Amino acid sequence: MDFVNAIILLLNYIFVPALAYGSQLALGAIFVTLVYGILRFANFATGDMMSFGTMFVILFTFYFQSVGISFGVLPTALLAIPLGIIFMIGYMLIIDKLVFKYYRINKSPPVQLAMVSIGVMFVTQALVRIIIGPSDRRFFDGEKFLIKAGEFKEMTGLNEGLAIKSTQVITIIVTLILVSTLFWFLNKTKTGKSMRAYSDNEDLALLSGIDPKKIVMITWVIAGILATIGGALYGLDKSFKPFTYFNNMLPIFAAAIVGGIGNPFGAFLGGYVIAFSEILLTYAYRKFFMYVLPESMEPDGLIQLLSTDYKFAVSFSILVIVLLYRPSGIFKGKVL
């Protein structure tokens, strides 16, 4: 019985939260990796683009709520996401036309594009703060828990409760659907294949008659979808604050690089690698060992490898180690 308790404990505090957080990171990381693979620059505006998309979702959610439209037990935000995506894609295409296109046509070095993306970062950040303000916003409604800790205890008769938030389940399901559609698109459709070819070898792809304008446009469309959904899911699960989104750029970058930048599948797994290592290394295992070990061997301390203050530092350290020993990432292989 103690053993089952220990497993439930780990599920409740490590596995489920890490899976949800990892999914949110994975979506962002695929966004980074696609932009890097096809448009060929490190996009420092990632976090702010995600907050920009989320902002639209929030505005539409508030509108729906004021009109009285709701989605039953599910959060209203799910209804608002498609509208948010449309606006986000529009914004991305405008930004591309006004800013990035010039450098792409001139074949500027990636560093210059990265600098330009810092300019976009400032502008996007300003727009978000001017439109919706810098404060913390919650836009979740509907049923909060799928399984409550108390109900679970009653149901199974165990000491440890397992609480699963509905946002966590939504996050994981939406991520799985989105990512499998994306991989189907990249691997099976003609457009997806031409995108991969373009990323692999630009000149060869152009020779084969692939239209670069179309590729770039589709990349931004996919990027808009990923950014909006990733951002909205994070906001539903936690809360929306522009500054947090800006900071999230860092673990997202870490996930993309750990997975091998330019490789969407690597980025997808990289998100989970980062999320799990962050949570595994900073969790206090005291209670777990109390269940597993006999009473005489019970530990005194918290059995915590690192204090939770260093949560971010963990993912960055992993990244630095990967960068140094395997700069092409854990899951290297072909690009895109």
Next chain:
Amino acid sequence: MRKNLNVIAAYSIMMGLIILVGIFQSWNIALSIFNLCLISAVMTMGANIQWGYAGLINFGIMGFTALGGLAAVLISVDPVQEAWSAGGFNILFSLFLIIAMVLAVRYILKNYKKSKNRTYIVSAIIILGIVIIRFISEPGIEAIEGVNPAKTGFLGGLGLPIIFSWVVGAFFAGGLAFVIGKVALGLRADYLAIATLLISEIVIAIIKHEDWLTRGVKNVIGLKRPAPYEVNLQQTDWFISLVEKFNLSKLNLITDLTERQATLNQLVIEGSSVFVKLCYSGLFLVVVIILLILTQKALYSPWGRMMRAIRDNEEAANAMGKNVVKQHLLIFVLGSAIVGIAGAMLVTQDGLFTPGSYRPLRYTFLIWVMVIIGGSGNNFGAILGGFVVWFLWIEAAPIGLYLVNLTTAGLDDTHFLKVHLIESVPYFRFLMMGVGLLVIMRYRPKGILPEKIEIK
């Protein structure tokens, strides 16, 4: 003279703007903008050495700034004797263990060939070392943080004048840069950018959470000053007479004696804070001028020429027998050390150390905007960038307010759009920076004062 005309013109305009602020807002604001402009100028010089001379991207400026600030604390705060006796031994012993660990790893890496066994041994040493160090340092850290936590709770510093910290800050930042450079400089440009950005976040995390060393988010306040205190100045006779002399014409207009005294007091209070800021300006100006002379000399020396050669074509420079790796490391350390000086200067001016305030937007990306807008590769350009961008950063709110009022003049004062826009005026600075950066990168990619290659 002629060819430097644009430099002179740009700087005169900048000075004119600051003087205008002095006349229309107040000299206090003008001087505080000027002081921070000088500090920003030091930071941009550091970044410019790395990016402009050698083409290295360092997005870790925030980390080096914070280390410089830490140096200011560790140099100037008086040592906390109780804390030292409570946990000093444990800390020193852990420090000794860390050094021993690093030496052991180095020894193994140097003397044994690369193999699986070597990797295992090295990782075993590191993991074992970390566990032992944690066991030894934990009670010490707890004891130190337990000593009067509301006031101290940390080891304190050396109790020396704070001005020394400017040099020590440079050494701290340079040391960190050496370690980072050793491991990360081999990376490609954009990877290096991301790696340094993340490493600087780790530095901040450590500074924030190692309370025994830095007091963490509890902040260190009331640091020593290289300049006199306002309160003391207000009571010194020579200062009062100086203020009187300056404002004689104004004071003579007032005939009533008590009123005259009250005005004088007011003037003395204002004057004292201006005077203190002037002291800082003087100190900072000395640093900026010394650094400017040194960096200019370096830029036009054979060494500077070599750096530009490496920047423009690494392979060719390598083929000519220049040690690219070594020079990159050198310039990375030098640039970071200069940023470290700026970090110490910043804390000196503020008189407090707040680890929570170090954010990448303000201390990394803004500095990069300064370098790019000012003109990378040109020291005068980089400094000008520091001035222009910081000036705009501060004055963006008033300018934004003016613009909002202008564009929404037709609307009612209580119109929701107008109210909302006026509330969000502080964020116009981000917009201004972003648009400024994008416009400069598009239409004047070399910055306001572009790099000039002079053959002497």
